[in-house]
């Protein structure tokens with residue numbers, strides 16, 4: 408069993424030549440993809456490309472091409488085409504509303520804890536193609552906010568680079584805890600559903616995010632807790648849940664562990680008990696609040712933290 412697992416791991420991490428791919432594609436790509444997917448769900452394999460997903464991570468992205476951006480009347484910025492929305496709504500209005508709602512929820516915390524509303528430097532950590540960051544464009548124009556976005560996937564970052572104005576400073580990051588930003592330079596760092604996927608180096612990431620935060624700056628990140636566990640358990644018959652989650656989790660009604668994780672890089676999932684997150688994160692930053700899932704569509708808790716100083 409141990410040997411066959413080793414072989415499976417080797418097969419999953421091995422680069423596949425385009426010839427082999429073509430044959431596999433022609434014959435049984437669906438079955439192979441499903442098998443790989445199942446293996447990746449249950450077993451930890453090292454990322455195939457070490458640090459991030461470059462533009463040629465999937466065959467389809469090389470040569471790089473995007474569908475046409477979606478133009479919505481009255482919107483100053485184009486919307487990403489549906490394949491570049493990271494699974495978020497294919498309906499344009501719904502996609503926009505969801506991002507706007509998350510931005511408004513963030514604004515509540517910023518107004519409550521930051522004590523300023525002009526000249527704010529804000530980083531969307533794991534911004535994808537800008538679902539939430541786009542809604543801060545008015546603040547960048549009217550209140551001199553500086554907008555930063557990073558993601559370990561080059562594809563959505565490239566999409567923003569090509570389709571958003573230069574006011575958006577976006578860059579492809581790394582799974583290693585490093586950001587190319589100066590110490591004490593950012594007022595607010597937020598992330599939606601990013602620490603839900605960070606299995607390794609979460610503590611180093613917290614310290615790195617703390618490094619770039621200004622004293623008094625805010626870190627707001629969503630996480631999976633008992634609430635998300637319950638949500639997935641209750642929706643365990645939905646394909647999007649079964650396809651992405653460990654059977655071990657879906658068979659267990661109440662979260663029995665302090666801390667639990669599974670899966671491979673972007674498809675990995677991490678769960679914390681609320682009180683454990685409060686205690687562990689509190690070693691690095693002051694935890695101001697752990698908010699139960701606040702939005703209508705939300706099932707993730709919010710960690711609201713501050714860098715003292």
Ligand SMILES: C[S@@+](CC[C@H](N)C(=O)[O-])C[C@H]1O[C@@H](n2cnc3c(N)ncnc32)[C@H](O)[C@@H]1O
Pocket residue numbers: 493495532533534535538539557558559560580581582598599600601604605673
């Ligand atoms: C579920 S998606 C959410 C995307 C976006 N935050 C949103 O709400 O629309 C998670 C994103 O986090 C990114 N990600 C995961 N780990 C990251 C890391 N260490 N640094 C930057 N981005 C990361 C993934 O590539 C992915 O785009």
